[in-house]
Amino acid sequence: MSDLDRHRIITDLLRERPFASVRDLQEHLGVSAATIRRDIDKLHDTGRVRKVYGGISAHDGQVTDRLSARPYDENRDIAVEAKRAIALKASALIRDGDSVIVHAGSTCYQLGIEIARRNVRLYTNSMPLAAYLGEHGTCHVTVAGGELYREPGIIHDPNSGGPNFFASRFFVGTQGISSDGLLESHPLLIKAITELASCSDEIVLLADSRKLSIHPRNVVLPLSRIGTIVIDDGLSDAGAKMLEDAGVTVLIANTGGFN
Incomplete structure (x- = not known):
């Protein structure tokens, strides 16, 4: 398969989803990770797509809310190292004795793991996080x-x-970010975030940089x-x-480079 064929397949794939990891593209194209990274660099340099941590994404405005919505069990395996780095950085904001709300979502789940054995009161509406804390945590947990x-x-x-x-x-994730604010397409998440936003002194957003390329239609919070x-x-300079x-x-979590 030629470079041009692979590049066409990659750009076609991004019309169906907002993000593809290096591993996704390896499995889809049957080539090495090094070849995929070279393809990503070339496509990024030509402006056809955007290189992000762990893979490649469509440019701003190219993704609809239908395409960007993913079930939790799919989303949790995307950009995992970036999410872990974000969670570790965010955990430093929490002091012993604090009461915090940790929303559902894969990045917030990683934060919950980081503080599972801390002396904190934690409220969560995340079923996966509640299950993890029940088995592995020592913090005080209140479940929605x-x-x-x-x-x-x-x-x-x-x-x-x-x-x-x-x-x-209140630690919250998001499906997408624009100048308008936090963006979501799932109506239940919109309602849950809106309710929880009134229950804390400060809202802390946990988001990997891909989210600036994903633009669902509904603004949840400005x-x-x-x-x-x-x-x-x-994160780009423009972002x-x-x-x-x-x-x-803006707090930057160092991921150790592009993988």
């Missing part, structure tokens, strides 16, 4: 009540109007509501300026 929604991996009561819990920080974002070192202009404190 309600029904289990397996695809996004959350527990939610649509009639509760939010928990009776107040925290110093950037003005976000106190801090913890993001990997794949950093957008966040800083909105008054968001």
Whole structure:
């Protein structure tokens, strides 16, 4: 297969999904990781796609909310090292004795692992995180009540109007980020985030840099509501300026380079 054939297949693939990892492309094309990385570099240099941590993404505005929505069990295996680095950086914001809310989602799950044995009070609506903390954690855990929604991996009561819990920080992930704010397409996540946002002193966004390329149609929270974002070192200068202009404190988690 020629370079041109592989490049066509890769760009066609990104019309069907917002992100493809190096491993995804290896399996799809049957070539080595080194070949995939060279292809990614060439496509990035020509402006046809955007190189991000762990793989390649469509450019801003090329992804619809239908394509960017992924079940939790698929999303958890994407950009894992970046998410772990973000979680480690975010854990330094938490002091012993704090009360925190950790939202559902794969990056927030990694934060929960980091603080599982810390002296904190933790509220979560994440079914996978609650299960992990029940088996491995020693922190004080409060789990959201309600029904289990397996695809996004959350527990939610649509009639509760939010928990009776107040925290110093609400750690939240997002499906996408734009100058308008945090973006989501799943209606249940929109409702859950909106409710939890009123239950803390500060909102801390945990997001890998791919999220600036994903633009679902629904704004959940404006950037003005976000106190801090913890993001990997794949953040572009333009993305950093957008966040800083909105008054968001940007903390960079070092991932050790592009993989």
